[in-house]
Amino acid sequence: MAKKYKPLNSVLVKPTGPDCNLNCTYCFYLEKADLFTEQKVHRMTEDTLEEMVRQVMQQSDEAVSFGWQGGEPTQMGVEFFQKAVDFEIKYGHGQSVGNGLQTNGLLLNSDWAKFLKKYDWLVGLSLDGPQHIHDKYRFDKAGKGTWERVERNAKMLLEEGVSVNAMCCITDYSSQYAEELYNYYKGLGLTFMQFIPVVETDKNDPTMAAPFSLDPVDYGHFMIELFDLWINDFKDGQPTTSIRFFESIFHSYVGMEAPECALMKECGPYVVVEHNGNVYSCDFFVEPKFKLGNIQHDRIINMLNSKRQQSFGAAKANVPRKCKMCEWYTKCYGGCTKDRVKDPSDNRQPRFCTAYKMIFKHVDPVMKSMAAQWKEQQAQMQAQQSSAQQGNTYNAFDDFVK
Ligand SMILES: C[S@@+](CC[C@H](N)C(=O)[O-])C[C@H]1O[C@@H](n2cnc3c(N)ncnc32)[C@H](O)[C@@H]1O
Ligand code: SF4
Numbered sequence: 106m107a108k109k110y111k112p113l114n115s116v117l118v119k120p121t122g123p124d125c126n127l128n129c130t131y132c133f134y135l136e137k138a139d140l141f142t143e144q145k146v147h148r149m150t151e152d153t154l155e156e157m158v159r160q161v162m163q164q165s166d167e168a169v170s171f172g173w174q175g176g177e178p179t180q181m182g183v184e185f186f187q188k189a190v191d192f193e194i195k196y197g198h199g200q201s202v203g204n205g206l207q208t209n210g211l212l213l214n215s216d217w218a219k220f221l222k223k224y225d226w227l228v229g230l231s232l233d234g235p236q237h238i239h240d241k242y243r244f245d246k247a248g249k250g251t252w253e254r255v256e257r258n259a260k261m262l263l264e265e266g267v268s269v270n271a272m273c274c275i276t277d278y279s280s281q282y283a284e285e286l287y288n289y290y291k292g293l294g295l296t297f298m299q300f301i302p303v304v305e306t307d308k309n310d311p312t313m314a315a316p317f318s319l320d321p322v323d324y325g326h327f328m329i330e331l332f333d334l335w336i337n338d339f340k341d342g343q344p345t346t347s348i349r350f351f352e353s354i355f356h357s358y359v360g361m362e363a364p365e366c367a368l369m370k371e372c373g374p375y376v377v378v379e380h381n382g383n384v385y386s387c388d389f390f391v392e393p394k395f396k397l398g399n400i401q402h403d404r405i406i407n408m409l410n411s412k413r414q415q416s417f418g419a420a421k422a423n424v425p426r427k428c429k430m431c432e433w434y435t436k437c438y439g440g441c442t443k444d445r446v447k448d449p450s451d452n453r454q455p456r457f458c459t460a461y462k463m464i465f466k467h468v469d470p471v472m473k474s475m476a477a478q479w480k481e482q483q484a485q486m487q488a489q490q491s492s493a494q495q496g497n498t499y500n501a502f503d504d505f506v507k
């Protein structure tokens with residue numbers, strides 16, 4: 106019998122490796138330069154790009170998405186990404202393709218904006234909020250704040266009609282400003298928001314979290330405040346802004362898998378491709394132990410389905426007993442694996458457990474009533490059109506949140 110393969114739906118590509126034009130205090134990726142010491146400047150070759158795109162496009166008929174990231178991917182120049190699109194067209198066979206560019210925004214200009222708009226790319230723009238928040242940790246190489254330049258380019262992208270998601274790191278500092286952040290993004294027209302909790306090990310004391318790390322209780326308060334802001338902005342029962350974390354939680358209330366991997370049962374729905382073609386298990390585990398192979402010698406679909414990647418994925422379920430007994434287990438499954446190893450008091454204790462408990466308790470009644478409403482809408486739609494829409498529950502959810 107033919108072997109069953111899990112298709113690769115999503116790949117994160119780092120065409121400049123860890124190279125970046127900024128020097129953000131909390132960045133977890135700059136230090137990866139230590140893994141690639143054979144060259145000073147790291148750039149993906151056209152051969153590697155073509156082979157990677159070919160393999161991703163040809164491994165299944167399902168929709169695929171490329172997340173272009175780094176380091177700073179815009180350092181490749183827009184021509185590199187035009188080639189990526191050309192290869193997607195060359196090797197695609199009718200499936201839908203999504204592209205997301207995750208960027209610090211500094212090198213963007215009107216040529217970039219035209220390209221991004223033309224090919225309908227989604228931009229994840231790292232803008233940590235208004236100046237006093239963004240410039241707290243996001244510096245250029247000269248140690249200067251970058252807020253003014255990033256905000257200017259955010260406006261330029263929006264004027265050009267490019268889809269932009271605001272990517273906001275939540276730290277010890279920004280966690281105090283949920284309302285200010287929410288209103289700032291909304292005021293700019295960035296209604297799609299993604300909030301990323303930051304926790305890193307202290308460089309001087311590996312048993313401690315770095316000083317900029319987010320405190321779990323602060324995270325809880327921050328997300329609760331944000332949730333109330335989000336809910337209070339609903340019009341006619343529909344959200345007017347999109348906050349990925351809350352939408353992810355909602356998925357579990359209607360029996361779907363959360364798109365945010367931290368809330369999934371297992372890790373490993375995607376792989377990371379570095380500039381030299383090396384493939385790794387996850388963005389936060391780009392290290393020799395989690396190297397799955399190289400695109401020039403191995404097939405990406407085999408790497409995704411390899412024992413090594415399967416056991417990486419399954420490790421997420423290796424949670425303390427109290428998680429398995431917890432009423433919220435099916436909501437967070439213990440959170441992101443990398444956040445479990447950074448709590449000084451208990452190696453396997455999920456760092457954000459306290460936050461999750463606070464958040465789930467707060468959102469539960471509203472989520473239950475939203476889910477009931479959604480199910481009712483689905484049942485009505487089902488009655489009206491017995492065939493269409495039924496196959497694709499994820500799109501149905503998108504209709505609900507837009
Ligand atoms: C590593 S950067 C690469 C892309 C691009 N240079 C940028 O800053 O958007 C990808 C995302 O990770 C975020 N990030 C950086 N350091 C982080 C950390 N320690 N924990 C969580 N996210 C982090 C960044 O703010 C950014 O949104
Ligand atoms: S811009 Fe991105 S890759 Fe560069 S230092 Fe900041 S977070 Fe890291």
Ligand code: SF4
Nearest residue numbers: 366367372387441442
């Ligand atoms: S370790 Fe965290 S970021 Fe990586 S796949 Fe697992 S949940 Fe996602």
Ligand code: SF4
Nearest residue numbers: 428431434439455458
């Ligand atoms: S809320 Fe805490 S105890 Fe419960 S499953 Fe999540 S991490 Fe584990």
